[in-house]
Amino acid sequence: MSDPPSGKRGGKCSMKFRVRYFECDPMGYLHHANYWVYFEQIRTELLRRHGFRYRDLEARGTFFVVHKLACTFRRPVRYDDQITVDCQTERITHTRIDHSYRITRDGKLLTEAATTLVCVGPDGQPIAMPKELWPTP
DSSP states (O other): OOOOOOSSSSOEEEEEEEOOGGGBOTTSBBOHHHHHHHHHHHHHHHHHTTTOOHHHHHHTTOEEEEEEEEEEEOSOOBTTOEEEEEEEEEEEOSSEEEEEEEEEETTEEEEEEEEEEEEEOTTSOBOOOOGGGSOOO
16 A cells, blocks of 8 residues: 655655565564565555556666665564555656665664665666656646
8 A cells, every 4th residue: 555646756655564474584584685675666656656657667768777775774574574664755866766765563663774776778878767757846
């Protein structure tokens, strides 16, 4: 479930997830690599709620690659936890998008993260994003 459309590009989105067994390490903690799966899913949903499907952008020759990522693990996320993942667009330029993320459980902060995505063409070289993806005033 995501927030209702905000009427502008970027914005924020919130989704609930239940941590599945196969996503965890032998101690029952969400494996560090799987945090990025949740972050990608909510980023895709944020784009979708603004009327864009990533596969349609790809068909037009517009791709987004991860340029930078950072994550701070404050408390463990465990198997069967119901968590809330929040995504906020922090900055959009003609060629990049910065997002921040928060994972909470029962209102307690578990994880904070950030990514920078760069818009590239089919050859992997940076290009300007389609204008309809830029924030509206």
